Amino acid sequence: VSILIAVAAALISFIATAALSAASDIVKDEIRGWIEVLPGITLRMAAMQLDTSQRVSVYSEEWLPELLFITRQTDTRPITRFITGMRFSLSMHRSARLIARRLHRTEHPDAPADTPRSPDAIIFGPSVHELSEALNRLKRPDVPLRGPILLFEGEAKDRTSKIIWPDKPHPLCGYPGRMLLCRVVFGSIFRPIRTSAKTN
Amino acid sequence: VTELKDLDLTPRMAEVIKVFLEDPAQERYGFELMRITGMPSGSLYPLLARFEAAGWLTTGREQIDPRSEGRPARRFYRIESAAIAAARQQLAELSERYRPPSPVSHRPAHGGAGW
Numbered sequence: 191v192s193i194l195i196a197v198a199a200a201l202i203s204f205i206a207t208a209a210l211s212a213a214s215d216i217v218k219d220e221i222r223g224w225i226e227v228l229p230g231i232t233l234r235m236a237a238m239q240l241d242t243s244q245r246v247s248v249y250s251e252e253w254l255p256e257l258l259f260i261t262r263q264t265d266t267r268p269i270t271r272f273i274t275g276m277r278f279s280l281s282m283h284r285s286a287r288l289i290a291r292r293l294h295r296t297e298h299p300d301a302p303a304d305t306p307r308s309p310d311a312i313i314f315g316p317s318v319h320e321l322s323e324a325l326n327r328l329k330r331p332d333v334p335l336r337g338p339i340l341l342f343e344g345e346a347k348d349r350t351s352k353i354i355w356p357d358k359p360h361p362l363c364g365y366p367g368r369m370l371l372c373r374v375v376f377g378s379i380f381r382p383i384r385t386s387a388k389t390n
Numbered sequence: 391v392t393e394l395k396d397l398d399l400t401p402r403m404a405e406v407i408k409v410f411l412e413d414p415a416q417e418r419y420g421f422e423l424m425r426i427t428g429m430p431s432g433s434l435y436p437l438l439a440r441f442e443a444a445g446w447l448t449t450g451r452e453q454i455d456p457r458s459e460g461r462p463a464r465r466f467y468r469i470e471s472a473a474i475a476a477a478r479q480q481l482a483e484l485s486e487r488y489r490p491p492s493p494v495s496h497r498p499a500h501g502g503a504g505w
Contacts, residue, residue, distance in 0.1 A: 251451075251465055256420045256431075258461040264421065278421070281432030293439035 225268055226261045229275035232283060233257050239286035248293065253282060394472050395444040399480045401488070402429070406437050407446070407477045410469035417450065417466035438467060446473040 237249035261275040282289075399407065405427050410418060424434055441447040448470055452463040469477065 251462075252420070255452075255462040255464040259419075259464055260421055262461050263459075278424075278431045281430040282435065283432075285432035285436050288436045289439050292436055292443055 222268060225272040225275065226258070229257055229261060229272070229279040230254075232276065232279035236279060236283040236286040239283075240290045244290055244293065248289065393445055394470065394476065396476075397440070397444050397446065397480070399477075399484050401484070402433065403437055403440070404481055404484050405429070406434065407441065407469070408481060410447070410467070411474065411477055411481070414469050414471070414474050417452075417468050419452070419464050419466050423467075442467070446470055446477065 233249070233253055237245055237253065240248055257275055257278055260278055261271050264274060265271045397403070406423060406429075409423060409426050410416075420431065420435065420438070423429075423438075424431055427434065429437075438447065442449060446469065447467045449465050449467055452466055454463050456462050
Protein backbone atom coordinates (compact mmCIF):
# COMPACT_ATOMS: atom_id res chain seq x y z
CA VAL A 191 0.00 0.00 0.00
CA SER A 192 2.79 2.37 0.93
CA ILE A 193 4.45 1.69 -2.43
CA LEU A 194 1.22 2.50 -4.21
CA ILE A 195 0.86 5.72 -2.24
CA ALA A 196 4.45 6.69 -3.07
CA VAL A 197 3.92 6.02 -6.78
CA ALA A 198 0.66 7.99 -6.76
CA ALA A 199 2.32 10.87 -4.93
CA ALA A 200 5.20 10.87 -7.42
CA LEU A 201 2.74 10.83 -10.31
CA ILE A 202 0.67 13.65 -8.85
CA SER A 203 3.76 15.73 -8.16
CA PHE A 204 5.00 15.13 -11.74
CA ILE A 205 1.65 16.19 -13.20
CA ALA A 206 1.49 19.22 -10.90
CA THR A 207 5.00 20.28 -11.89
CA ALA A 208 4.20 19.91 -15.60
CA ALA A 209 0.94 21.83 -15.19
CA LEU A 210 2.66 24.61 -13.27
CA SER A 211 5.37 24.85 -15.89
CA ALA A 212 2.79 25.05 -18.68
CA ALA A 213 0.78 27.65 -16.75
CA SER A 214 3.92 29.67 -16.14
CA ASP A 215 4.71 29.63 -19.89
CA ILE A 216 1.16 30.73 -20.68
CA VAL A 217 1.34 33.56 -18.15
CA LYS A 218 4.75 34.61 -19.54
CA ASP A 219 3.39 34.66 -23.10
CA GLU A 220 0.35 36.60 -21.95
CA ILE A 221 2.48 39.19 -20.16
CA ARG A 222 4.87 39.40 -23.13
CA GLY A 223 1.87 40.15 -25.33
CA TRP A 224 0.61 42.91 -23.05
CA ILE A 225 4.03 44.57 -23.07
CA GLU A 226 3.27 45.70 -26.61
CA VAL A 227 -0.50 45.83 -26.52
CA LEU A 228 -1.12 48.42 -23.81
CA PRO A 229 1.49 50.97 -24.96
CA GLY A 230 0.30 50.31 -28.52
CA ILE A 231 -3.31 51.08 -27.67
CA THR A 232 -2.27 54.23 -25.81
CA LEU A 233 -0.16 55.38 -28.75
CA ARG A 234 -2.98 54.68 -31.16
CA MET A 235 -5.27 56.84 -29.03
CA ALA A 236 -2.65 59.58 -29.19
CA ALA A 237 -2.57 59.24 -32.97
CA MET A 238 -6.32 59.84 -33.13
CA GLN A 239 -5.57 63.44 -32.20
CA LEU A 240 -3.45 63.88 -35.32
CA ASP A 241 -4.71 65.10 -38.64
CA THR A 242 -5.77 62.23 -40.88
CA SER A 243 -3.16 63.33 -43.38
CA GLN A 244 -0.44 63.07 -40.74
CA ARG A 245 -1.28 59.66 -39.36
CA VAL A 246 0.80 57.67 -41.82
CA SER A 247 3.86 59.85 -41.70
CA VAL A 248 3.80 60.63 -37.97
CA TYR A 249 2.18 57.62 -36.35
CA SER A 250 2.91 54.70 -38.68
CA GLU A 251 6.36 55.77 -39.82
CA GLU A 252 7.70 57.38 -36.69
CA TRP A 253 5.91 56.79 -33.40
CA LEU A 254 4.97 53.15 -33.91
CA PRO A 255 8.43 51.98 -35.12
CA GLU A 256 10.01 53.81 -32.18
CA LEU A 257 7.59 52.17 -29.73
CA LEU A 258 8.23 48.74 -31.22
CA PHE A 259 11.95 49.35 -30.90
CA ILE A 260 11.42 50.23 -27.23
CA THR A 261 9.22 47.24 -26.47
CA ARG A 262 11.34 44.74 -28.40
CA GLN A 263 14.95 45.77 -28.32
CA THR A 264 15.85 48.32 -25.68
CA ASP A 265 16.14 46.24 -22.56
CA THR A 266 16.28 42.61 -21.57
CA ARG A 267 13.94 43.17 -18.64
CA PRO A 268 10.32 42.94 -19.82
CA ILE A 269 8.82 45.09 -17.07
CA THR A 270 11.33 47.87 -17.77
CA ARG A 271 10.46 47.71 -21.47
CA PHE A 272 6.76 47.84 -20.64
CA ILE A 273 7.18 50.85 -18.35
CA THR A 274 9.38 52.66 -20.88
CA GLY A 275 6.86 51.93 -23.63
CA MET A 276 3.96 53.17 -21.53
CA ARG A 277 5.80 56.35 -20.59
CA PHE A 278 6.59 56.95 -24.27
CA SER A 279 2.95 56.49 -25.31
CA LEU A 280 1.39 58.44 -22.44
CA SER A 281 3.73 61.35 -22.97
CA MET A 282 2.88 61.35 -26.69
CA HIS A 283 -0.79 61.33 -25.78
CA ARG A 284 -0.33 64.58 -23.89
CA SER A 285 1.39 66.44 -26.70
CA ALA A 286 -0.03 64.89 -29.87
CA ARG A 287 -2.02 68.02 -30.70
CA LEU A 288 1.03 70.22 -30.28
CA ILE A 289 3.04 67.97 -32.61
CA ALA A 290 0.21 68.02 -35.14
CA ARG A 291 0.19 71.82 -35.11
CA ARG A 292 3.93 72.17 -35.49
CA LEU A 293 4.52 69.51 -38.06
CA HIS A 294 3.18 69.78 -41.54
CA ARG A 295 4.89 66.68 -42.80
CA THR A 296 2.54 64.52 -44.84
CA GLU A 297 4.89 62.67 -47.11
CA HIS A 298 7.49 60.02 -46.60
CA PRO A 299 10.84 61.61 -47.45
CA ASP A 300 12.36 58.52 -49.07
CA ALA A 301 9.39 57.07 -50.86
CA PRO A 302 9.01 57.37 -54.62
CA ALA A 303 6.93 60.33 -55.68
CA ASP A 304 4.08 58.28 -57.09
CA THR A 305 3.44 56.16 -54.02
CA PRO A 306 0.08 56.99 -52.43
CA ARG A 307 0.26 58.10 -48.82
CA SER A 308 -1.80 59.91 -46.27
CA PRO A 309 -5.16 59.19 -47.84
CA ASP A 310 -8.13 61.41 -47.14
CA ALA A 311 -10.49 58.62 -47.96
CA ILE A 312 -10.21 54.99 -48.90
CA ILE A 313 -12.83 53.56 -51.19
CA PHE A 314 -13.05 49.77 -51.36
CA GLY A 315 -14.46 48.19 -54.49
CA PRO A 316 -17.14 50.84 -54.97
CA SER A 317 -20.07 50.48 -57.24
CA VAL A 318 -20.67 53.25 -59.79
CA HIS A 319 -23.35 54.75 -57.56
CA GLU A 320 -21.11 54.75 -54.50
CA LEU A 321 -18.18 56.23 -56.42
CA SER A 322 -20.32 59.02 -57.80
CA GLU A 323 -21.68 59.66 -54.29
CA ALA A 324 -18.12 59.75 -52.96
CA LEU A 325 -16.92 62.18 -55.60
CA ASN A 326 -19.91 64.42 -55.00
CA ARG A 327 -19.15 64.45 -51.32
CA LEU A 328 -15.53 65.36 -52.04
CA LYS A 329 -16.66 68.41 -54.00
CA ARG A 330 -18.33 69.85 -50.92
CA PRO A 331 -16.41 72.79 -49.52
CA ASP A 332 -16.68 71.51 -45.96
CA VAL A 333 -14.65 68.38 -46.81
CA PRO A 334 -11.00 69.39 -46.59
CA LEU A 335 -8.71 67.49 -48.94
CA ARG A 336 -5.01 67.24 -48.32
CA GLY A 337 -3.97 63.80 -49.50
CA PRO A 338 -4.99 61.42 -52.25
CA ILE A 339 -8.11 59.29 -52.27
CA LEU A 340 -7.35 55.62 -52.59
CA LEU A 341 -9.68 53.49 -54.64
CA PHE A 342 -9.04 49.78 -54.12
CA GLU A 343 -9.82 47.65 -57.09
CA GLY A 344 -8.39 44.62 -55.35
CA GLU A 345 -11.49 44.23 -53.25
CA ALA A 346 -13.94 44.68 -56.11
CA LYS A 347 -15.08 41.07 -55.75
CA ASP A 348 -16.56 41.97 -52.41
CA ARG A 349 -20.01 43.23 -53.30
CA THR A 350 -20.49 44.79 -49.90
CA SER A 351 -18.12 47.60 -50.75
CA LYS A 352 -17.39 50.24 -48.20
CA ILE A 353 -16.43 53.86 -48.26
CA ILE A 354 -14.23 54.70 -45.35
CA TRP A 355 -13.92 58.33 -44.45
CA PRO A 356 -11.19 60.09 -42.50
CA ASP A 357 -13.14 59.93 -39.26
CA LYS A 358 -13.09 56.13 -39.53
CA PRO A 359 -9.61 55.30 -40.78
CA HIS A 360 -8.98 51.77 -42.01
CA PRO A 361 -5.92 49.91 -40.68
CA LEU A 362 -4.57 49.84 -44.24
CA CYS A 363 -3.79 53.54 -43.84
CA GLY A 364 -0.89 52.50 -41.71
CA TYR A 365 0.54 50.03 -44.18
CA PRO A 366 1.36 51.61 -47.54
CA GLY A 367 2.96 48.32 -48.65
CA ARG A 368 -0.43 46.66 -48.80
CA MET A 369 -1.89 49.28 -51.08
CA LEU A 370 -1.82 47.11 -54.15
CA LEU A 371 -4.03 47.46 -57.17
CA CYS A 372 -5.21 50.90 -56.43
CA ARG A 373 -5.84 54.09 -58.27
CA VAL A 374 -5.35 57.54 -56.90
CA VAL A 375 -8.20 59.94 -57.33
CA PHE A 376 -7.49 63.61 -57.07
CA GLY A 377 -10.86 65.32 -57.22
CA SER A 378 -12.43 63.82 -60.29
CA ILE A 379 -9.19 63.03 -62.11
CA PHE A 380 -8.28 59.34 -62.23
CA ARG A 381 -4.62 58.60 -62.46
CA PRO A 382 -3.55 54.95 -62.65
CA ILE A 383 -0.35 54.29 -60.80
CA ARG A 384 2.17 51.53 -60.37
CA THR A 385 2.38 50.53 -56.75
CA SER A 386 5.23 48.42 -55.56
CA ALA A 387 4.65 45.92 -52.78
CA LYS A 388 6.63 47.44 -49.98
CA THR A 389 6.38 44.99 -47.17
CA ASN A 390 7.05 46.05 -43.64
CA VAL B 391 17.10 72.82 -50.91
CA THR B 392 15.19 73.41 -47.69
CA GLU B 393 14.84 77.00 -46.64
CA LEU B 394 16.31 77.62 -43.23
CA LYS B 395 14.03 79.61 -40.95
CA ASP B 396 15.20 81.61 -37.97
CA LEU B 397 14.57 80.03 -34.61
CA ASP B 398 14.98 81.53 -31.19
CA LEU B 399 16.40 78.71 -29.17
CA THR B 400 14.94 78.04 -25.76
CA PRO B 401 17.10 76.19 -23.22
CA ARG B 402 15.24 72.94 -24.00
CA MET B 403 15.72 73.38 -27.75
CA ALA B 404 19.39 74.13 -27.09
CA GLU B 405 19.69 70.88 -25.20
CA VAL B 406 18.42 68.96 -28.22
CA ILE B 407 20.35 70.77 -30.94
CA LYS B 408 23.54 70.48 -28.91
CA VAL B 409 23.34 66.69 -29.28
CA PHE B 410 23.25 67.07 -33.06
CA LEU B 411 26.21 69.43 -33.02
CA GLU B 412 28.37 66.92 -31.19
CA ASP B 413 28.56 64.91 -34.40
CA PRO B 414 26.64 66.59 -37.22
CA ALA B 415 26.91 63.57 -39.53
CA GLN B 416 25.43 61.23 -36.95
CA GLU B 417 21.85 60.04 -37.38
CA ARG B 418 19.83 60.43 -34.20
CA TYR B 419 16.69 58.54 -33.23
CA GLY B 420 13.87 59.75 -31.00
CA PHE B 421 14.42 57.28 -28.20
CA GLU B 422 18.18 57.86 -28.25
CA LEU B 423 17.58 61.62 -27.93
CA MET B 424 15.15 60.99 -25.07
CA ARG B 425 17.85 59.07 -23.23
CA ILE B 426 20.59 61.64 -23.86
CA THR B 427 18.54 64.72 -23.00
CA GLY B 428 16.37 63.08 -20.33
CA MET B 429 13.26 64.56 -21.96
CA PRO B 430 10.00 62.61 -22.24
CA SER B 431 8.71 61.90 -25.72
CA GLY B 432 5.93 64.46 -25.29
CA SER B 433 8.48 67.23 -24.82
CA LEU B 434 11.04 66.01 -27.32
CA TYR B 435 8.90 65.30 -30.37
CA PRO B 436 7.26 68.75 -30.52
CA LEU B 437 10.77 70.24 -30.50
CA LEU B 438 11.93 67.90 -33.25
CA ALA B 439 8.83 68.87 -35.23
CA ARG B 440 9.68 72.52 -34.76
CA PHE B 441 13.27 72.03 -35.90
CA GLU B 442 12.12 70.01 -38.88
CA ALA B 443 9.51 72.57 -39.88
CA ALA B 444 12.18 75.28 -39.71
CA GLY B 445 14.50 73.25 -41.94
CA TRP B 446 17.15 72.72 -39.26
CA LEU B 447 16.71 68.95 -39.20
CA THR B 448 16.11 66.48 -41.98
CA THR B 449 14.71 63.00 -41.60
CA GLY B 450 15.37 59.62 -43.16
CA ARG B 451 14.63 55.94 -42.67
CA GLU B 452 16.77 53.49 -40.76
CA GLN B 453 18.48 51.01 -43.08
CA ILE B 454 17.42 47.65 -41.68
CA ASP B 455 15.70 44.53 -42.85
CA PRO B 456 12.39 44.68 -40.95
CA ARG B 457 11.88 40.92 -41.23
CA SER B 458 15.17 39.97 -39.63
CA GLU B 459 14.92 42.71 -37.00
CA GLY B 460 11.31 41.90 -36.21
CA ARG B 461 10.27 45.55 -36.27
CA PRO B 462 9.75 48.33 -38.82
CA ALA B 463 12.48 50.81 -39.68
CA ARG B 464 12.60 53.91 -37.50
CA ARG B 465 12.85 57.50 -38.60
CA PHE B 466 16.10 59.26 -37.88
CA TYR B 467 16.99 62.94 -37.68
CA ARG B 468 20.13 64.66 -38.88
CA ILE B 469 21.11 68.30 -38.70
CA GLU B 470 21.12 70.21 -42.02
CA SER B 471 24.61 71.40 -42.92
CA ALA B 472 23.26 74.93 -43.41
CA ALA B 473 21.87 74.89 -39.88
CA ILE B 474 25.14 74.02 -38.16
CA ALA B 475 26.55 77.55 -38.16
CA ALA B 476 23.21 79.04 -37.13
CA ALA B 477 22.86 76.53 -34.31
CA ARG B 478 26.38 77.21 -33.03
CA GLN B 479 25.77 80.94 -33.07
CA GLN B 480 22.44 80.60 -31.29
CA LEU B 481 23.97 78.36 -28.66
CA ALA B 482 26.75 80.89 -28.06
CA GLU B 483 24.19 83.69 -27.72
CA LEU B 484 22.09 81.61 -25.37
CA SER B 485 25.11 80.74 -23.30
CA GLU B 486 26.00 84.44 -23.10
CA ARG B 487 22.45 85.28 -22.09
CA TYR B 488 22.51 82.76 -19.26
CA ARG B 489 26.08 83.45 -18.15
CA PRO B 490 26.03 84.41 -14.50
CA PRO B 491 27.17 87.97 -13.82
CA SER B 492 30.65 88.43 -12.39
CA PRO B 493 30.49 88.54 -8.63
CA VAL B 494 30.20 92.00 -7.10
CA SER B 495 32.60 92.52 -4.19
CA HIS B 496 30.80 93.80 -1.12
CA ARG B 497 33.39 95.92 0.56
CA PRO B 498 32.61 97.16 4.04
CA ALA B 499 31.72 100.81 4.05
CA HIS B 500 34.60 102.94 5.36
CA GLY B 501 34.39 106.47 6.53
CA GLY B 502 30.67 106.35 7.06
CA ALA B 503 28.98 107.97 9.96
CA GLY B 504 30.34 106.34 13.06
CA TRP B 505 28.34 105.67 16.15
